[in-house]
Amino acid sequence: METKQMLTRMSNTVRFLAVDMVERANSGHPGAAMGLSDIATVLGLHLKHNPKNPHWLNRDRLVFSGGHVSAMIYALLYLWGYDITLEDLKNFRQFGSKTPGHPEYGEVPGIEVTTGPLGQGVANAVGFAMASKYAKKLLNSETAKIIDHKVYCFCGDGDLEEGISYEACSLAGHNRLDNLVLIYDSNEITIEGSTEISLSENIKQRFEAQGWKVFRIDGHNFNEIDLVLSEIKAEQTKPCLIIAKTIIAKGAATMEGDPHTHGAPLGEEEVKKSKEKAGFDPNEHFYVPEDVLLRFRCAVEQGELQERKWNKLLSEAPLVEQNEALKALQNPDFSKIQWPAFEEGGMVATRDSNHKILNAIARALPGFVGGSADLAPSNKTYLENMGDYPDGKNFHFGIREHAMGAVCNAISLYGLFRPFSATFFVFSDYLKPAVRLAALMKLKQHFIWTHDSIGVGEDGPTHQPIEHLSQFRALPNLYVFRPADASENVACWKKALELDAPSAFILSRQKLKTLKNGADFGSAEKGGYMIKKRENATVTILATGSEVMLCLQAGCHLEAKGVMANIVSIPCMEIFNEQDDHYKNSVIDPKTKVLAVEAASGLEWYRYADAVLGMKSFGASGDASELFKHFGFTIEQVQKEVYLLLNKSYEEKDIGECRL
Secondary structure, rough: OOOHHHHHHHHHHHHHHHHHHHHHHHHOOHHHHHHHHHHHHHHHOOOOOOOOOOOOOOOEEEEEEEEHHHHHHHHHHHHHHOOOOOHHHHHOOOOOOOOOOOOOOOOOOOOOOOOOOHHHHHHHHHHHHHHHHHHHHHOOOOOOOOOOOOOEEEHHHHHHOOHHHHHHHHHHHHHOOOOEEEEEOOOEEEEOOOOOHOOOOOOOHHHHHHHOEEEEEEOHHHHHHHHHHHHHHHHOOOOOOEEEOOOOOOOOOOOOHEEEEEEEOOOOHHHHHHHHHHHOOOOOOOOOOHHHHHOOOOHHHHHHHHHHHHHHHOOOOOHHHHHHHHHHHHHOOOOOOOOOOOOOOOOHHHHHHHHHHHHHHHOOOOOEEEEEOOOOHHHHOOOOOOOOOOOEEEOOOOOOOOHHHHHHHHHHHOOOOOOEEEHHHHHHHHHHEEEEEHHHOOOOOOEEEEOOHHHOOOHHHOOOOHHHHHHHHOOOOOOOEOOOOOHHHHHHHHHHHHOOEEEEEEOOOOEEEOOOOOHHHHHHHOEEEEEEEEOOOOOEEEOOHHHHHHHHHHHHHHHHOOOOEEEEOOOOOHHHHHOHHHHHHHHHHOOOEEEEEEOOOOHHHHOOEEEEEOOOOOOOOOOOOHHHHHHHOOOOHHHHOOOHHHHOOOOOOOOOOOOO
């Protein structure tokens, strides 16, 4: 290890770069950056990474769960030699800069994942570690370790107070993720003051109870930091927690330990006095001593050497089979998928057709993995004969929806896998922050949400999603699919696999009739298509999911009464929104009145519809067919809505059975 004098200068360089960034922006969080700079400096000497190739597969992953410490993150990346300049640091938190207020994946090389809400990064780190452990099973041999890296994560008191961290760390302990290291910045300060006002649990005992190995260190003692990191790099059998006792705003002249340093600049005078105390020129800003920069930049040479050794390992003749496995993971071949076919007129719930689709994809793509929040028998998401994690493709997340979403975000980012996660649609509320971040990062992840409406039936309004479709359709970059039947479900999956963005599948519990073969499922991949066209139509009825068959039946009855209605299925509104006006007008005739029918709140349909037949209340407990009737999702009510839209007087007329 370096001398204490050099480590102090290196750490102070990180510390005051962060301070200068916050001061110049007049915005940010200097306290945690100053308190963590000693640990971060020493960790950098242990980290396996290549600043010139941030996507090297076998690099150590470094996650900052507290994204507000971004000033320190950017300072480290600059010093290590990533593609970030001193000028970028000076533009901290400015519009259009590479250094936004919280680190964003894709904006700056070296940022592994976007962490905003506290606790997300802890679960992301667990996801990276789970992905790494499974990758080892697929790629490593007794003689060649293709995957042998660690996952490090910085977190603070706030991260560990968030419930997601408990879910994720419980899962990590259960799976004995011996490649995971959580560094807890225990400064005992939150925005409101001392953690004593809201936190009194024994963190050490909590983690030990969850199956972790726990270390305690002085977070400002270079020798202790180095020794614990060296010990952890040796063989471990459990995930490791380092409880690092630190002081917020360490190095400040008069404000060490002050809660106000959490989220506000120190002020010009305090900065000058602090630099002077550390032996830095108080009038210098963004100062980096030349010898300090050279020492940090050793990361480039070391990283390139480590990657060259790894590439040499891959090139050796005995690794032909392992190389082929790696290539198959990195370059999934969708053409190998043998898509299931469904018989016309059959009755299949879309959760059941989805089961066959998932299994078909998983058999063809070695990197297609996933699981459910303890609901696989109900979600129909179990991958048959493909084993359980860590030896197989079925990940058992337990009843941990929030952690599951964030874990799968990291599995997607790992670079080898295409994950799915599943729960009931109403419980998507529990993983909404993770879904939002998946959309923000445009991750290739698939959310599967079954039991999609009042069709849940007897479980009642607590389990019947009403507002959820509207909520997720409002989320940018998320593609929400609600297929009308088994065959349309196949078309939706074909499209979803092509997207550079996350997708959500909203699937029925109840059985749905498979649409007749004349349906144009090629157009289904455009998000919406005409499923039944009638000459001289005066109305267009839009629907999704289980309501499509209802509208087809209603259209048949309307035709018998002399009212011509086009029926449109829109399995994915987001994709349909992206089509040009010519295509949209070919599907929704602008000369017709438009009615949308969906067993949900349906506010977003007014973008296209003149009227909406949707839910105006919560659901109820009862048989699904009884509930659809009670809430107006009937052939008769659809007809009444059409007549009202056309300013016609509705008259009941028995036309007998309408065959479809």
